[in-house]
Amino acid sequence: xxxxxxxxxxxxxxxxxxxxxxxxxxxxxxxxxxxxxxxxxxxxxxxxxxxxxxxxxxxxxxxxxxxxxxxxxxxxxxxxxxxxxxxxxxxxxxxxxxxxxxxxxxxxxxxxxxxxxxxxxxxxxxxxxxxxxxxxxxxxxxxxxxxxxxxxxxxxxxxxxxxxxxxxxxxxxxxxxxxxxxxxxxxxxxxxxxxxxxxxxxxxxxxxxxxxxxxxx
Amino acid sequence: xxxxxxxxxxxxxxxxxxxxxxxxxxxxxxxxxxxxxxxxxxxxxxxxxxxxxxxxxxxxxxxxxxxxxxxxxxxxxxxxxxxxxxxxxxxxxxxxxxxxxxxxxxxxxxxxxxxxxxxxxxxxxxxxxxxxxxxxxxxxxxxxxxxxxxxxxxxxxxxxxxxxxxxxxxxxxxxxxxxxxxxxxxxxxxxxxxxxxxxxxxxxxxxxxxxxxxxxx
DNA sequence: AACGCACAATACTCATCAGTATGGAACCGC
DNA sequence: GCGGTTCCATACTGATGAGTATTGTGCGTT
Numbered sequence: 001x002x003x004x005x006x007x008x009x010x011x012x013x014x015x016x017x018x019x020x021x022x023x024x025x026x027x028x029x030x031x032x033x034x035x036x037x038x039x040x041x042x043x044x045x046x047x048x049x050x051x052x053x054x055x056x057x058x059x060x061x062x063x064x065x066x067x068x069x070x071x072x073x074x075x076x077x078x079x080x081x082x083x084x085x086x087x088x089x090x091x092x093x094x095x096x097x098x099x100x101x102x103x104x105x106x107x108x109x110x111x112x113x114x115x116x117x118x119x120x121x122x123x124x125x126x127x128x129x130x131x132x133x134x135x136x137x138x139x140x141x142x143x144x145x146x147x148x149x150x151x152x153x154x155x156x157x158x159x160x161x162x163x164x165x166x167x168x169x170x171x172x173x174x175x176x177x178x179x180x181x182x183x184x185x186x187x188x189x190x191x192x193x194x195x196x197x198x199x200x201x202x203x204x205x206x207x208x209x210x211x212x213x214x215x216x217x
Numbered sequence: 218x219x220x221x222x223x224x225x226x227x228x229x230x231x232x233x234x235x236x237x238x239x240x241x242x243x244x245x246x247x248x249x250x251x252x253x254x255x256x257x258x259x260x261x262x263x264x265x266x267x268x269x270x271x272x273x274x275x276x277x278x279x280x281x282x283x284x285x286x287x288x289x290x291x292x293x294x295x296x297x298x299x300x301x302x303x304x305x306x307x308x309x310x311x312x313x314x315x316x317x318x319x320x321x322x323x324x325x326x327x328x329x330x331x332x333x334x335x336x337x338x339x340x341x342x343x344x345x346x347x348x349x350x351x352x353x354x355x356x357x358x359x360x361x362x363x364x365x366x367x368x369x370x371x372x373x374x375x376x377x378x379x380x381x382x383x384x385x386x387x388x389x390x391x392x393x394x395x396x397x398x399x400x401x402x403x404x405x406x407x408x409x410x411x412x413x414x415x416x417x418x419x420x421x422x423x424x425x426x427x428x429x430x431x432x433x434x
Numbered sequence: 435a436a437c438g439c440a441c442a443a444t445a446c447t448c449a450t451c452a453g454t455a456t457g458g459a460a461c462c463g464c
Numbered sequence: 465g466c467g468g469t470t471c472c473a474t475a476c477t478g479a480t481g482a483g484t485a486t487t488g489t490g491c492g493t494t
Contacts, residue, residue: 020461021471040343042259045451057453059472067452119346125400126257126343129336139404173420176397177390183342184393187356203390207424238441262481274483276442284482 025063025073027053032074037116041071041123072133078120079141085110086148096155100208103152108201111182112192118182146171153208164209174207242280242290244270249291254333258288258340289350295337296358302327303365313372317425320369325418328399329409335399363388370425381426391424 031052035044046067050060064070089106093099110117128135153167164170181200185192191200205211248269252261263284267277281287306323310316327334345352370384381387398417402409408417422428
């Protein structure tokens with residue numbers, strides 16, 4: 001059962017997923033994601049994506065209406081794989097506190113170390129300025145991530161583990177900080193270390209109202 | 218005297234700034250910034266920028282070697298004008314605490330309400346992935362902003378106004394959160410309100426170690 | 435008045451690339 | 465075996481836009 005719930009409105013993809021066409025479609029989307037994550041949406045042409053998937057552009061246009069259509073599918077792919085990664089990280093963790101801690105660590109590590117994630121999400125943000133469907137897609141994904149965090153933070157607050165007057169506001173600020181850390185790592189690669197990761201996680205915990213010294217005092 | 222010090226390595230522009238050519242060059246840079254801030258670097262062509270400045274593309278190429286050259290000049294323009302805005306906001310404020318508070322408010326308001334700033338900086342981030350000079354330019358600007366904040370935070374900590382064990386870490390996290398807020402406003406325009414602005418400023422203050430309830434207790 | 439230079443406009447080149455038209459191959463149902 | 469459909473490859477079109485070559489204009493100096 002999915003913990004981070006995010007429904008990809010992609011009925012067409014689901015209908016085809018078992019067929020030959022569905023397999024090629026998935027292959028094209030994965031190729032698109034891989035190349036977009038290295039060079040950005042405008043830095044990759046459709047011939048390259050098709051070649052990466054082992055076909056030519058004519059085939060790509062059989063499966064997708066346009067490059068924009070493919071970009072949207074690559075985004076949906078990203079949202080699914082990100083969510084799966086979080087779910088897998090939590091698959092054997094029951095304690096809500098532990099789950100929140102684990103999620104924070106996985107997320108921060110992704111922000112620091114996953115350059116593909118960084119490039120891809122940055123392209124989403126930039127293109128979202130002029131693409132409302134892209135904005136809606138990201139917002140929907142982001143909302144599901146936020147609800148997940150809020151749920152865990154409220155549980156931890158009920159257990160007295162953290163002291164936060166407004167869980168939603170704290171989660172909003174924490175997630176904003178996380179995006180900012182992801183950005184900062186682009187310009188300061190030297191922060192991509194285990195030590196810095198730990199410090200950043202601790203900082204995010206403080207935003208959520210967990211202060212180690214207050215608890216141990 | 219500049220408070221936020223950031224030296225734009227732009228000797229050629231300074232040498233010409235009083236001349237007819239210098240005026241046109243500045244006009245072209247301002248036009249480039251205005252259009253880039255609405256439609257992104259790739260969403261504007263050079264004919265449009267030249268027309269906006271009242272000339273044609275031939276003239277633009279007299280002043281600039283390439284579109285990339287113009288993009289870099291537009292970035293330098295942005296860094297100068299941002300710094301000037303902060304300096305103006307602080308021009309009559311002496312108290313370090315007041316200065317920090319004022320800076321935070323101006324910065325958060327910019328993040329929430331200034332769509333041009335949002336679009337332009339997002340373009341910088343996206344293009345920086347593959348442009349080292351752009352990365353260095355932003356990093357230099359960002360470092361100067363960060364040093365400024367760290368100075369004020371250390372002063373406030375010395376005065377006992379805030380309780381922060383690691384001013385640099387706190388400023389890093391606060392600035393990261395600020396960039397994240399700017400991004401969030403793209404997807405959730407409804408947070409661009411005076412009330413939300415105040416809540417966000419309060420949250421950033423908490424990251425810096427200022428907790429109103431602790432002081433009043 | 436003539437010349438040289440700075441600045442600008444015009445016309446053009448060329449590369450790039452999204453998208454389309456057309457034809458071929460494979461598969462499936464009858 | 466044949467026809468229809470699906471999926472794919474090939475060749476092509478057309479738009480776009482950065483950048484360049486050439487020409488024109490205005491200004492300052494001699």
